[in-house]
Amino acid sequence: MYKRYCKLQVLYYFCGMKKNRSDCPISCSLDVFGDKWSLLIIRDIMLRGKLSYSEFLKSEEKIATNILVNRLNILEFENIVSKKVSPENKSKFVYSLTKKGIDLLPIVIEIMDWGAKYNENCPRKELGKKIQVDKSKVISDYLEKLTEEFG
Amino acid sequence: MYKRYCKLQVLYYFCGMKKNRSDCPISCSLDVFGDKWSLLIIRDIMLRGKLSYSEFLKSEEKIATNILVNRLNILEFENIVSKKVSPENKSKFVYSLTKKGIDLLPIVIEIMDWGAKYNENCPRKELGKKIQVDKSKVISDYLEKLTEEFG
DNA sequence: TTAAGTTATTGCATTTTGCAAGTTCTGCAA
DNA sequence: TTGCAGAACTTGCAAAATGCAATAACTTAA
Structure with missing residues (x-):
């Protein structure tokens, strides 16, 4: 070792x-x-x-x-x-x-959404727009992806 | 003044x-x-x-x-x-x-939920348990309450 | 004008951050 | 087995933020 x-x-x-x-x-x-x-x-x-x-x-x-x-x-x-x-x-x-880290996902997404909503200098890019359209889908998609990497 | x-x-x-x-x-x-x-x-x-x-x-x-x-x-x-x-x-x-402050609600609730989930020394009290049962209802209830105070 | 309640500042010690430079560690190839 | 390059980590010092206790400023109402 x-x-x-x-x-x-x-x-x-x-x-x-x-x-x-x-x-x-x-x-x-x-x-x-x-x-x-x-x-x-x-x-x-x-x-x-x-x-x-x-x-x-x-x-x-x-x-x-x-x-x-x-x-x-x-x-x-x-x-x-x-x-x-x-x-x-x-x-x-x-x-x-x-797992504990992955569970921070909703916090991160909510912070991202709030930040994009209230800062003109933070244009929503791809992910930001998806969040705007369907936040809970974004969360569940990422959750799935992160969880399978996690194994 | x-x-x-x-x-x-x-x-x-x-x-x-x-x-x-x-x-x-x-x-x-x-x-x-x-x-x-x-x-x-x-x-x-x-x-x-x-x-x-x-x-x-x-x-x-x-x-x-x-x-x-x-x-x-x-x-x-x-x-x-x-x-x-x-x-x-x-x-x-x-x-x-x-309004901008009220929009922090989901962030605060998510942080609260994560904290309660991963700290034994943070027993869920009334609100914590409600969040566990139906997070989005808690958020929409508070949102309504805060918004009417705001209005 | 003064008292009581409330909010804000100050000074100092401690801790954290930021930055730049240098050090240690690892694997690989000569 | 040595040397090199890439990667991760430490260090020292200056600057900024925090914590704490004491004090000051402000406002209203009597």
Whole structure:
């Protein structure tokens, strides 16, 4: 087996772990992904078929490398994504959504719809228009697709 | 007319206004409410009938006063909430959701559902259980209720 | 004009973010 | 077995955001 980096980041996250601010489910959710970056990584995996660290880095929002590592570690620790050695290229990793991660789909779609509705500078592209026409179909289609990848 | 505080916070927000990180609607949404507090304020107004600064302060997550003022100003600036002098008590303000704010309802409900599903320490209470049974009914019921208050 | 209730600011310590540079790790091929 | 290239990760430092406690400003009503 290959020795990979020790997960300092996860250790920090785990050790410094604050209790949830409250037992409100909204608050607990935000404790996990309530920031400007986590859901963008989820989006990349969920809607854009991105798989790896280097692909996430290329997104137009230009996430910094340390933030990306940190968020990926947290998402993995929280069992939202899982990380495996890539079958095609053994020196890289691929990330995929767990069931828990896939269940973020409706949140992501709703956020996308709201964003498109209220920002002139966010023209609806293909997916955005589909959402406008039949949101629940988009969700169920993606759900099916993501679930079968999930196996 | 009463001179109220000048809105330094809003000025800062406006002046320091970064362009959106990208034209992705998800990213644009997160530019506005992608943090640990904004949606909790929305929740308080939307689901808990809270109206004023002092009520928001009392929530169990214990938001700091400066953060609360800052977020309220941003939400108001973004036209998600609107602020008026309270009819009952003229020395206080009440906040209410605009149409844009009300449209955050599905996002809030989905986040709530996900949070309750994946946190043992977030027992589903009345609303959580209703969501489990018939999410879209909960959404349309609240939508109706919020919209008539709005109207 | 003052008291009571409400909302907002300030200063400081701490934490998180952003950025740029450099380091470590892995597989593959010489 | 070494060296290289691609990929993932860390580090150091500056800047920004957060948390906290104390204080200030504002409004109404008496």
